[in-house]
Every structure is written in structure tokens, then in C-alpha cells.
Amino acid sequence: MKKHYIAGLVLALLIATASVAFVHGVARAGDYPTAGAAIGQPIANFTLPDVNGNKHSLASLKGSKGTVLIFIAVQCPVSNAYNERMEKLAQDYKARGVNVIGINSNATESADDVKHHAAEHNLTFPILKDNNNKIADQLGAEHTPEAYLLDSGGKLVYRGRIDNARNAAMVQTSDLREAIDATIEGKPVTKTTAAAFGCSIKRAS
Amino acid sequence: MMLQRSLFLLLILSSVLSSSAAPVQSRQHRAARSVPAVREIDLEGLKKLLLRDPKNAHPLLVNFWATWCEPCREEFPDLVKIDKDYRKKGLNFIAISIDDIQDIHSAVPKFLREQHATMPAYLLNVPDQEPAIKAVDSEWEGDMPATFLYDQAGNMVYKHKGLIKPAELRAEIDKLVSGNPAGGK
Numbered sequence: 001m002k003k004h005y006i007a008g009l010v011l012a013l014l015i016a017t018a019s020v021a022f023v024h025g026v027a028r029a030g031d032y033p034t035a036g037a038a039i040g041q042p043i044a045n046f047t048l049p050d051v052n053g054n055k056h057s058l059a060s061l062k063g064s065k066g067t068v069l070i071f072i073a074v075q076c077p078v079s080n081a082y083n084e085r086m087e088k089l090a091q092d093y094k095a096r097g098v099n100v101i102g103i104n105s106n107a108t109e110s111a112d113d114v115k116h117h118a119a120e121h122n123l124t125f126p127i128l129k130d131n132n133n134k135i136a137d138q139l140g141a142e143h144t145p146e147a148y149l150l151d152s153g154g155k156l157v158y159r160g161r162i163d164n165a166r167n168a169a170m171v172q173t174s175d176l177r178e179a180i181d182a183t184i185e186g187k188p189v190t191k192t193t194a195a196a197f198g199c200s201i202k203r204a205s
Numbered sequence: 206m207m208l209q210r211s212l213f214l215l216l217i218l219s220s221v222l223s224s225s226a227a228p229v230q231s232r233q234h235r236a237a238r239s240v241p242a243v244r245e246i247d248l249e250g251l252k253k254l255l256l257r258d259p260k261n262a263h264p265l266l267v268n269f270w271a272t273w274c275e276p277c278r279e280e281f282p283d284l285v286k287i288d289k290d291y292r293k294k295g296l297n298f299i300a301i302s303i304d305d306i307q308d309i310h311s312a313v314p315k316f317l318r319e320q321h322a323t324m325p326a327y328l329l330n331v332p333d334q335e336p337a338i339k340a341v342d343s344e345w346e347g348d349m350p351a352t353f354l355y356d357q358a359g360n361m362v363y364k365h366k367g368l369i370k371p372a373e374l375r376a377e378i379d380k381l382v383s384g385n386p387a388g389g390k
Contacts, residue, residue: 027361028377075275142348160346165332166305172332194335195334195339195345195347196335197269197303197338197348197349198348200350200367201348
């Protein structure tokens with residue numbers, strides 16, 4: 001009798017656990033894409049126009065030791081909080097063989113907007129205009145600023161935030177810099193993804 | 206001499222009275238200005254909010270927003286309407302701002318006041334955003350706005366990034382509240 005009772009209890013527990021897991025599994029997503037580039041996978045070459053309409057391929061802009069793609073915005077206050085840090089990143093690593101490329105995928109911001117914004121904030125690294133957010137879709141980029149670090153072979157080794165804090169005075173972990181440093185030294189990146197709050201990319205409808 | 210002393214005492218008394226009354230008045234004034242009160246939470250506070258009290262189980266809607274986030278501001282009137290329509294039907298709704306902590310008594314309550322928002326409001330103040338984002342949803346990368354719906358048992362049943370689609374969200378809430386079709390649309 002006692003055995004039956006325990007068996008029944010275990011069964012009830014299993015059913016309860018399974019049902020909770022099931023409901024968790026079916027949390028219906030509205031607009032919640034999760035596809036995108038996976039760590040360790042190569043990023044296919046692409047060609048995009050810069051703010052003057054001149055086309056550039058990823059292959060032509062990549063660095064000998066690595067390449068950083070950063071999805072940026074004109075109007076997003078989070079992206080704008082990183083303008084100086086992004087420019088410094090580009091300057092610091094250029095000589096070390098890592099190139100920074102900005103990508104603007106916002107349908108709400110024109111190439112002209114991007115051009116003026118870059119001039120106003122002294123952004124000297126190339127910025128490409130991702131019309132119809134093709135590259136954002138290909139990589140699964142969701143917000144600005146969001147960085148993708150490719151190693152010298154073009155494989156994705158890090159994706160996510162630049163560092164832990166929008167406010168430069170509060171930075172404790174420079175996740176992107178740590179990933180770049182490891183990549184330059186030929187070491188594996190220990191933290192391959194890191195999230196932060198940012199503005200969602202305004203995709204073309 | 207007597208008159209002088211009386212005047213002096215009166216002066217002292219009035220100054221004591223006015224100095225004790227002033228803070229009360231300014232406190233009241235501050236309280237009136239700071240409605241709705243925005244409460245600061247850290248990572249543990251966030252986790253507690255997402256945990257459900259089994260004795261008081263209600264569906265829970267959580268919206269992450271910021272005053273600097275344009276689509277967050279754009280969708281807020283729809284969220285306020287949803288709160289007004291569904292709170293009486295048993296939906297709990299909390300708004301969690303990720304603005305800077307210095308905005309907790311200024312820009313954040315100001316916006317909520319302008320929106321006539323009365324739902325419980327919080328400001329998430331964490332040194333590292335990653336654990337907070339992942340505590341909510343491992344698939345969320347932190348893009349704003351983001352809205353999550355939990356059933357009475359605390360299971361996340363719906364999530365949405367970017368501008369909400371009010372009809373879609375209402376349909377999801379309808380599945381959770383008292384078998385009562387959405388009223389007040």
C-alpha cells in the first residue's frame with residue numbers, strides 16, 4: 001500500500017514537472033527571432049554600400065587578425081553613448097590588425113543621416129548601410145549597439161555587447177576588448193556572448 | 206521688558222513651528238510630485254518579482270522600457286489601456302524601467318504621470334545587465350522594448366520584442382483571465 005502511494009507520488013511529480021517543462025517549451029513568441037550566426041561558424045562574405053553609395057565587401061574591409069562588425073544607430077541613445085568608445089576601439093586595434101566596421105540597419109535612418117552623424121561624432125571607421133536589414137537578418141542582429149567579432153579566418157568568435165555599462169564611468173568588464181585580445185593572441189575566447197540592453201533595430205516592414 | 210520677552214518668545218515659537226512644518230509640507234509636496242512611486246530593484250529584486258506567490262496566483266504581464274527608448278514610449282498608451290482593462294479581471298502588470306538610477310525621481314515618474322500609468326513601476330539598477338536579462342529569458346539579448354506574459358503558475362506563455370501588437374497581446378491575456386473575453390477594447 002505504502003509502495004503504491006510512493007509510486008503514485010513519484011508519478012504525480014513527474015507529470016507536474018513534465019507539464020511545467022512543456023508549458024515553458026511552448027511560450028509563444030510574438031516577434032522574437034532567435035536565428036542567426038552561431039559561434040564558431042564562418043560568416044559569409046557580403047557587399048554593402050557605404051554612406052556615399054560606394055560598395056564594399058566584407059573581404060575587402062576585414063583585418064588581418066580579425067574584424068569587428070558593430071550594428072550602430074543614429075538616434076539610439078545607447079548606441080550614441082558608445083560613440084567615443086567605438087572610435088577608440090577602432091583606433092586602438094587598427095595597428096594590431098583588427099578592423100572595425102559599423103553597420104546601420106535601421107530602415108528609419110538614411111545613408112545621409114548616417115553620414116552626418118558619423119561626421120558629427122568623429123566616427124572614422126567605415127560605416128555601411130544595410131538596406132532592408134539583410135545582414136542584420138543574416139547575423140541575427142537585434143539591437144544597437146551589438147558587436148560581432150570574426151577571427152582572421154572569418155569565423156564568429158564573439159557576439160554581443162561592447163562592455164557592461166552604457167555609462168562609460170561604470171564599465172567593469174570590457175567583453176569585446178577581451179575577446180579581441182584573445183583572438184589576436186590566437187587564444188580561444190572564453191566569454192563568447194554577452195547581452196546588454198539596447199535599442200531594437202528598426203527593420204524594414 | 207515684559208513685552209520684549211513676550212515678543213521674543215513669540216518669535217522663537219513661530220520660528221520653531223514654521224521650521225517643523227516646512228519639512229512636512231515639502232515631504233507632502235514631494236510625495237504628490239513623485240506619484241507614481243518608482244521603486245528601485247536589483248537582480249534579486251527582479252527575480253523576486255518574477256517569482257510567484259502560489260497563494261496569490263495571478264497572470265503577470267511584465268514590460269521592460271526606458272524613457273530613452275522611442276518604441277517603448279510609443280507603445281506605452283496601449284499598455285496603460287491593457288492595464289486598465291485587465292487589472293480588474295485579475296491581471297497583474299508591472300513596468301520595469303531600465304533608465305539610469307538618477308532618473309528614478311525625475312524622468313521616469315514624469316513619463317508615467319503623463320501616461321496616467323498606475324501599474325506598479327520599478328527601475329532596474331544593476332552593475333551588469335547580462336544576469337538580469339538572462340534571468341528573464343535566456344533567448345533575450347536585451348533589445349528594447351520587451352514584453353513577457355506569465356500564467357498563474359508562473360510559466361512564461363508569451364513574449365514579444367519591439368512594439369507590442371495590442372490585439373495579439375490581448376488575445377494571449379484573454380486565455381489567462383477568468384474565461385472572460387477581452388472587454389474594453
